[in-house]
Amino acid sequence: MVVSSESERFIADINTDFPEWYQDVVRKADLAESSPVAGCMTIKPYGYALWENMVRVLDDAFKETGHENLYFPALIPESYLQKEADHVEGFAPECAYVTHGGGKELEERLVFRPTSETIIWQTYARWIESYRDLPLLYNQWANIMRWERRPRLFLRTREFLWQEGHTAHGTREEAMEETMTIVNLYRSFVRDVLALPVFMGRKSEMERFAGAVETFAIEAMMKDRKAIQAGTSHFLGQNFAKAFDVTFQNEKGEREYVWGTSWGVSTRLVGTVIMGHGDEKGLSFPPKVAPIQVVIVPIYRDDTRDRVLGAAHELAKDLKAAGIRVKVDERDQLKPGFKFNDWEMRGVPLRMELGPKDLDKEQCVVAERVSGAKSPLPLAGIADALVARLAATQKAMYEAAETFREANTKEVDSYDDLKALMDEGGFGLAHWCEGSTCELTVKNDTTATIRCIPEELEGAGKCVVCGADSPGRVVFAKAY
Ligand SMILES: [Zn+2]
Known part of the structure; x- marks a missing residue:
């Protein structure tokens, strides 16, 4: 789709209608669209480049x-899923067959993988014989199917893309260390690459992955002050090893069950970036993941077209050589002012404006998406x-996201204050007795x-609920 009129570019107000704003930017910036199969999405080139x-x-x-990466089939025999009781209970309602x-x-129904622990542990039973075979440190990039009831592009789609790591270890300590290594890796990735601060910690028993002993997660704040779970790392203990009879001979010649972990992030991260950085003008992508980091908008009339476009392409070549993802906007039928707004809506971090007068002065004008600042820069050393x-x-x-999160994160010491904060939006840091009754009370009263x-x-x-x-x-927060 080429946006060609003002009305097509109009996006809902982020402050008053966040869900509509989200839909608008995803669609109008050409990131993804709904597919003929309800709840699945077609990821378009601009969205896929981000991923x-x-x-x-x-x-x-x-x-x-x-x-190391490997690849398992997408289809899993139904009987495999039945072998780990918590796992099947957690995933069966969402399975597609x-x-x-x-x-x-x-003869036997096949499940389109909702996650691959079962087929992988069934296989690890054959791959692991002795302590010398351990650890197995494997990851796969794959598609997943979970029949979500309320699908939303990138956030909850029935089919999505992700990576899933599945590791096997000889000791509890080593498996726990792996779990923490990965959740820390996710935290650094979201902080340093996606420019978002996160809270990292254990999940409560109620929120834990079905089949895990402990789940660790990173949670980021979106612009509507809701939380999004951006990545999880699970310590599986020996649950899957016991369900699939995966043992190894230790150095003393005794048989022991293997310890496991699994961990993943998905195309949800695309939704995370959109909702973590967007504003009233549309998307705003951190340079490290922006599909286009610098867009060059040439400004010309018929008589200066060749000169300006020629110079723009020369410049683009230099920028590419410096490792910058750059695009020259050559759309002849559109006015520069329209293009400026269009690239701002599509989240490109820097815009370079280049016209004949700039070329005479051997300069260009650079506009920043985030600050809106616009200034001339010499072409030498650009x-x-x-x-x-x-x-x-x-x-x-990153700093803006951190300031925003801090402004919307409060310590609360009474249940009334927690309820009020959850109503108004934000993260509430509150004491909790570790009881699921209190956790459920909060969930029922506030949905947080x-x-x-x-x-x-x-x-x-x-x-804050019971005083214990x-x-x-x-x-505490409302979450996606
Ligand atoms: Zn309590």
Whole structure:
């Protein structure tokens, strides 16, 4: 779709109608659209490029920490899913099944993977024999199906893309260390690449992954002050090893069950970036993942067209050589002012305006998406100058997100204050007795949940609901 009129570019007000704003930016910026199958999405090139930039950084980080990629089939025999009781209970309602193949009804239904622990642990039983086979540090990039009841593009779609790590270890300590290594890796990724601060911590028993002993998560604040779970890392204990009889011979010659972890992030991260940084003008992408970091808008008339476009392409070549993702907007039928707004809506961090007068002065004009500042820059040394500005933008975006989160995160010490805060929006740091009754009370009264139990908030107090002892504050918020 080429946006060609003002009305097509109109987006809802982010402050008064956030859900509509979200739909508008996803659609009008050409990130994704709904598919013929309800709840599934077609990711368009601009949206896919954003995901690819994330994949590249994450994949390198997994490999640097000793992991290898492999690939398991998308279809899992139904009987596998039944083997771990909590797991099947958690996932069965969301499963999609294949019942026929080659024109015949299958003897056993196949589940389109909602996550791959079962097929992987069934296989690990054959791959692991002795302590010498451990650890297995594997990851796969794959598509997943979960029949979500209320699908939303990128946030909850029935099919989505993700990576899932599945590791096997000889000791509890090693598996726990792996779980923490990964959740810390996710935290750094979201902070340093997506420019968003997160709370990191354990999940309560109610919010834990079905089949895990402990789940650790990172939680970011979106612009409507709701939380989004951006990544999870699960310590599986020996649950899946016991369900699939995965044992190994230790150095003393005894058989022991293997310890496991699993962890993942998904195309939800695209939704996270959109809702974490967007504003009234539309999207705003951190330079490190922006599909286009610098857009060059040439300004010309018929008689100056060749000169300006020629210079724009020369410049683009220099910027590419400096590692910048750059695009020249050559759409002849559109006015420059329209293009400026269009690229602002689409979240491009820097815009370069280049006209014949600029060329005479050997300069260009650079506008920043985040601050709105516009200033002339000499063309000599422009690539270095833009690399520096992109770095500064990345930093400024993180700082803005941190300021926003701090302004909307409050310590609350009474249940009335917690309810009021959840009503108005934001993160509430409150004491909790670790009882699921109190957790449910909050959920029923406010729809907010315990997003995580961060270690850094330790320090005794009294549960805001029942007044019993609490070992530390937890993060309450409404969440996606
Ligand atoms: Zn309580």
